[in-house]
Amino acid sequence: MDEEHLHDDLHVFKDRNFFQQKLRSFFTVYLLLALSFLLIITLFAVSLSRVSAVSSKLNEVHPDWKQNFSDKDFLLFPCGPKSREWEYFDGKCYYFSLTRMSWYKAKAQCEEMHSQLAVINSYAKQNFVMFRTRNERFWIGLTDQNSEGEWEWIDGTDYKSTFTFWKEGEPNNSENREDCAHVWFSGEWNDVYCTYECYYICEKPPPH
Template sequence: MDEEKAQDDIRPYTGRHTLRRPLCIIYILLAVSYLLIIIGFAVTLSRAATLSSQLSETYNKLKNQPPVLDFHLFPCGPETRQWEYFNGKCYLFSLQAVSWQQAKTKCEEQQAKLVIIDGFPKQNFIQTRTRNERFWIGLHGLQSGNDWQWLDGSNYGTGFKYWKQGEPNNYLRRNEDCAQVWLNGEWNDFTCSSNCYYICERPAPSASPAGSQGK
């Protein structure tokens, strides 16, 4: 009888001890979990700070560089979309008809010059855009006894020419001392005071940070 009672006294004690061990393990696991969370949070903050620093550095680099995408889309400059690009240079085909001297001045105001045609590639490019209209070019005979000269000093005598047959001719004995492209893009001499469209030409701007609009 006493033996059975002793066994009964032992059972509750054993049960309580058995229940405490899982609770202790749970507390330990929770503590470890919190610790891991804190470590993870600290690592995340560190990485976020590093990423923010890298993004800031990248932004500053990009801010100091030219808009490369704009350069590829608009090689003559995103602010001058009316200019057309061809073979490293930019061209403006005017919508206004003026005298040759006025055309020369208007091109110079845009850091450009009346176009110099130095070969078939440029000639073909121009004649596909002049619509059989009269466009002034940078060729004139205003000096040196009507000898034709290019505005950039290129050698006219040995250079490319694309005169219409019979030109230049001073038609009806008029002083036709300025050159233009006309029908089929062929060159024609014309009175410099007449109003015609004009073609400006300038180098394409550089994509490098030190680059600037060609002058």
């Protein structure tokens, strides 16, 4: 083997050595990257499980946690940000129905929504209702079906000592069968038979 040949062999050997070193360093970098990726995934999974554990604990303590809104939301929607169809007036929430039904069904419908047919016990409330009902018939929580002529508010409010707003000549118990009251033109009250179908007003206290 001459000197030139030996030199070439040495060169090839050095090149191979260099290539192997490069390969090793690349492999190390990829290995480190893969390990880091695995570490990040693991940390992410651990964090997620912690968050879900904390969230389920919070839900155990406050079942309505997801329903909680900020004070600002309640200022904007005193009847609850999720109950925008309820209107706030003077410490109470009111629902003006979009469908017509008998007084009995309307009463049941209000109860299903944890409320009752509206009790109009002040001129201010009458005014609010009048503007909102726009001359349309809406049931209120007033009836004399227990004893003819003895009108009773649904919540036990004393009828005789509180505000009334009957239309002139009403209640007239027409055909001896008008036992339920509704607001009508100019918000004035009229008695009509209870199976008549009209809109209705529900009332309930605000959520807090």
